[in-house]
Every structure is written in structure tokens, then in C-alpha cells.
Amino acid sequence: MKRAGFYIFFLFAYIITLLPFRVLYLLSDLIFIVIYHLIGYRREVVEKNLKNTFPEKSPEELNMIGRGFYRHLCDLIVETLKIMHMSPADISRRFDTGDLAQYDYLYREGKDIVALCGHYNNWEWFSAIQISTSFKIITIYKPLKNKYFDRYILNLRTKYGTTATPMQNILRELVRYRKENIRTISGFLADQTPPQDENAYWTTFLNQETGFFRGAEKIAVKYDMPVIFVYPVKIRRGYYKLETKVIAEHPKDEAPEYITSRYSEILEELIRSKPEYWLWSHRRWKYKRPLKND
Numbered sequence: 001m002k003r004a005g006f007y008i009f010f011l012f013a014y015i016i017t018l019l020p021f022r023v024l025y026l027l028s029d030l031i032f033i034v035i036y037h038l039i040g041y042r043r044e045v046v047e048k049n050l051k052n053t054f055p056e057k058s059p060e061e062l063n064m065i066g067r068g069f070y071r072h073l074c075d076l077i078v079e080t081l082k083i084m085h086m087s088p089a090d091i092s093r094r095f096d097t098g099d100l101a102q103y104d105y106l107y108r109e110g111k112d113i114v115a116l117c118g119h120y121n122n123w124e125w126f127s128a129i130q131i132s133t134s135f136k137i138i139t140i141y142k143p144l145k146n147k148y149f150d151r152y153i154l155n156l157r158t159k160y161g162t163t164a165t166p167m168q169n170i171l172r173e174l175v176r177y178r179k180e181n182i183r184t185i186s187g188f189l190a191d192q193t194p195p196q197d198e199n200a201y202w203t204t205f206l207n208q209e210t211g212f213f214r215g216a217e218k219i220a221v222k223y224d225m226p227v228i229f230v231y232p233v234k235i236r237r238g239y240y241k242l243e244t245k246v247i248a249e250h251p252k253d254e255a256p257e258y259i260t261s262r263y264s265e266i267l268e269e270l271i272r273s274k275p276e277y278w279l280w281s282h283r284r285w286k287y288k289r290p291l292k293n294d
Contacts (some may be wrong), residue, residue: 006148017084021238024082028074036070042281046070049280053206068276072121075237080124083156088131091160095125095232096241097132106226107134112174112184114220114227116247116263118191119279120270121232122240126187127162129242135185136177137162140170142192167215174223187230188216190263196287201260205268209289217259220251227251227259229266234277 016027035041046069050062057065083091106113113135117123130137139157141164144150157164165173170186177184190213194200200211220227227247232240247262248254271278 002146003148006146006152009149010152013081014084016078017082021082024078025075025237028071028078031074031077032071035074036067041070045283046280049284050275052208052285054275055207065275066280069278069280072277073279073281076122076124079122079238080156083124083127083159088128088160091125091128092131094239095122095128096235096239097129098242098244100129100133102244103133103135103228107183110181110183112178112186112223112225114216114225114251115185115187115230115244116190116216116227116259117187117230118267118270119189119282120267121234121277123189123232124156125232125240126230127157127160129185130161133185134183136182138170138173138177138184138186139164140167140186140188142166170215170219174219186216186219186225188213190216190260191267191284193282193284193286196290201257202289203261203264205264206271208285210264210285211287211289212260212264214257214260217251217257220248220259221254224250224252227263229263231270234274 016024019027036043043066046066047062050057050065054062054065103113117126126139127137139162141154141157143166144153154164163173174184174186192213194211194213196211199214201214201217202209202211204210205212216227219225226249229245229247230242231244232242234240245266247266248259251259
């Protein structure tokens, strides 16, 4: 049944993504009506997350942010599927990777980079970065339970030459590329929910106690890999520009947890500036900070 469902989806996706963007955005408007008004996809989750994050805002303001989020989510859906039929030139016109030359000196010095990202704006187009840099881009992902959809998403994320690897394999990949003298940028979607254990880094994020994975920071410190924050700015519908901020050039010199803490601060500033572009339907706060044993 899973296989049959996937092939129905694939046929539908293949056909609609042959359409030009202006038609796809009309489809996005229709999808918005379905998932927001008819199905109410995760409306309770979104409303709870927004209310807890912005207690100072009125119901009308929260509703406006929520509607904006769902409209952007629908655009994200069609933009992600469209990758199937976007050439490198097509996506480069719509996803401006900015001045990546600022990191060329790290490449010349033989440095690898850790890039911390978030579920903000169109993160699925990050794979376009590979077109504009000499670094080998590695994206860390969590495999989907449905192997057919997992393979489909993986193919989209690696279309432009990016390598995708599960978190448990990232050290092996880094070691392999280092032996081959290939410089890498490892991209972590670092705002995901970690397991409910004491290994997470906990802080106040968006007005709530929030856990963050420590893995990216540990890898950066272990290999003294410079850490940057990477995020796309939405210029207009279907057009983005990549922006970067340096978090740490020499992670081994930083205090413990500084990198993860600084990441959470920058991400929060970004979300608060344009909250409709973050993934509010994610059950980000399903776990509470674990109690420490005396």
C-alpha cells in the first residue's frame, strides 16, 4: 500500500511540476484553502506554539502570523516539488547564494566548515549552494520511515551534487573526505527536537524551555571547524537570497555550549523578525527539560 501510494504521489508531482511557477503558485493558493480551512492541518499545534511564543500579541495578530505561515508552507511544498524539473541555472536564478567567496580563504587553508541552519524560509533549496562553491556540501538528515518517500526526498536534496547523510554517519563521512583532501561544509538543521535525555543543551528559546542537539558543536570543536549560521531571506515569492553570519572561527577557543547558545539566539532574532517563515507546525516543545538526579 505504501508503494502504491508513493507512485500515485510521484505521478501527480511529476506532472504538476512541469507547470511554470506562476501556475504552481495558483495551485499553492488552492492547497492553502484545503489545508488551512478544510483540513485544518495541525492548527492546534500552530496556534499553541504561537500563543506560547508571543503572549504579548493579540488573537488577531497571532491569527495573521498563522495564516502567513500556512501560505508560506504551501509555497514551500510546490517549490520543493519543483526541484524535480529545475536545472542548475533555474534554481540559481531564484536562490541567490550571495558572496560565498568570503569563505574561500578557509578553503585555501584546508578548513572544513559547520553550517547551522533552521527550518526557516525555503531550507529545501539549500542544495543549490553546491553550484556556487568549491566546498563539498554535506547535509545531515533524518531518514523517513517510508523508504519510497525517503528515496524521493533524498534525490531532490542531492540533485545538484550535494551529499546527504544520516547524523550517525557524519563523522565517517568527514574522515573519508579529509583523507581524500576534499574540503566540506556540513549543514545541520539544528532546530529539531532532540530525544528526551540529559545530552541536550537546554535554554529559553522563543519564550519556552527548549532543548537543542549538541552534535554539531561537538563535531566543530573536535575538528576545530569554523561555524557559520546560514539562512535564506525571502525577496519575493519564489526568490531567496542566502545570508550568513560567523558564529565561531576557532571553536576550540570558545567556552562550552557557546556555539549552540549563540545559534539559538541568532535563530530567535531571525524568527521574531519574520515569524511567518518558521515551521510552526513542528511539535518543537513536546519534551520538557529532564529532572536531574540528586
